[in-house]
């Protein structure tokens with residue numbers, strides 16, 4: 157006879173935290189969100205730790221090198237998506253590792269032959285008011301000029317006007333030479349009252365741009381996540397098919413941690429993959445996804461350095477509808493954490509747990525941590541920001557960003573759903589969608605982090621480990637859910653936007 161679970165499968169929204177005593181010294185500004193993401197022995201420290209418990213999902217629409225840099229600047233980690241060629245994934249890792257704070261590769265580029273309309277379209281698309289004008293329109297072509305909003309007047313100039321006619325030409329541009337340090341670049345910016353300093357090589361080819369605002373931001377990044385060489389820490393997704401070629405290339409490119417990305421990780425394929433990584437290189441590897449004790453122990457046995465929990469809870473995921481497998485994210489997490497804690501008690505080895513998918517409200521993150529997760533992985537959350545790799549579009553009066561699942565036809569990531577046999581996606585387990593555009597990662601993240609720290613203080617906890625020990629969690633009834641939001645009032649329009 158089949159096994160029946162006594163408890164229903166529950167989601168985060170069915171739980172609330174009950175406050176503990178908040179002592180006077182327990183203030184949000186003193187809360188530490190540092191957290192381990194690779195296994196360690198009792199009394200030792202993890203090889204990889206984060207400054208904030210956030211990982212961006214192993215997804216085409218979420219985690220490229222730009223997201224990796226932006227998130228590492230805030231103290232978290234991106235797992236750069238694996239559903240691309242080995243070469244291009246390794247290149248993304250390299251770009252993130254080689255990124256020099258403050259020096260950016262130009263993202264808005266045109267040629268002198270483009271028109272004012274092209275400038276306006278580009279600005280609308282990516283929000284940058286500075287465009288580099290190069291001979292071939294690439295970020296590394298010969299720099300011929302710069303266009304900023306000060307160079308044209310939309311009300312007077314014809315949309316057909318050629319960029320070459322109104323750009324500030326190279327001879328008039330104050331620029332730096334490759335090799336310049338960030339503080340030298342910053343001095344030039346200040347001395348000349350510039351907003352942007354292009355850096356060129358000996359042949360006048362554009363190398364980087366340095367923006368005044370980025371330098372200021374760099375100084376505001378006390379929590380950035382750096383390795384011992386002062387490069388950003390970056391993760392990478394791998395699959396259980398081509399690991400023998402992919403893993404060495406990613407490690408060579410500088411990946412700090414790997415993660416086998418699979419919709420259902422309780423499989424011999426996954427175990428083999430983890431064993432391969434453990435026996436061939438020194439880079440930690442996480443595995444998943446699992447939703448129960450057995451799956452967790454199986455992957456730990458294989459050597460997993462962290463275990464990822466969650467099946468079917470992702471915002472774009474339709475696995476539960478398509479295949480009827482999965483488990484409410486909270487129930488899955490609670491069971492796996494119990495197994496992890498028992499494992500730690502008996503072996504002295506701590507396996508960090510990542511709660512992956514299904515985070516809708518910021519408080520879900522705090523709940524996941526309180527339930528025992530060491531960090532959360534999110535797709536939808538990050539897809540909404542400027543830094544995600546997808547297009548920003550206007551639909552009606554709203555801006556949105558594209559966001560598609562790895563199991564959608566668009567991503568064609570059959571390896572994530574591979575069960576042996578045919579090398580293709582036989583049916584979809586994810587959808588292609590939009591998410592509301594939400595602006596910059598940092599602004600949103602600051603708000604989210606403030607909420608987490610504030611709730612932790614309500615729970616009398618200054619660290620994640622303390623929260624996990626002290627949290628008191630209650631199930632909420634369906635009726636009391638209504639009481640949790642604004643109710644029985646007529647909301648003013650200004651109150652309708654919010655998280």
Ligand code: RVP
Nearest residue numbers: 213470471513514535536561562563586
């Ligand atoms: P969310 O944060 O709710 O958007 O969930 C992101 C997670 O959803 C990913 O980390 C991954 O585990 C899962 N995912 C990604 N693609 C798909 C799919 O197409 N079904 N699911």
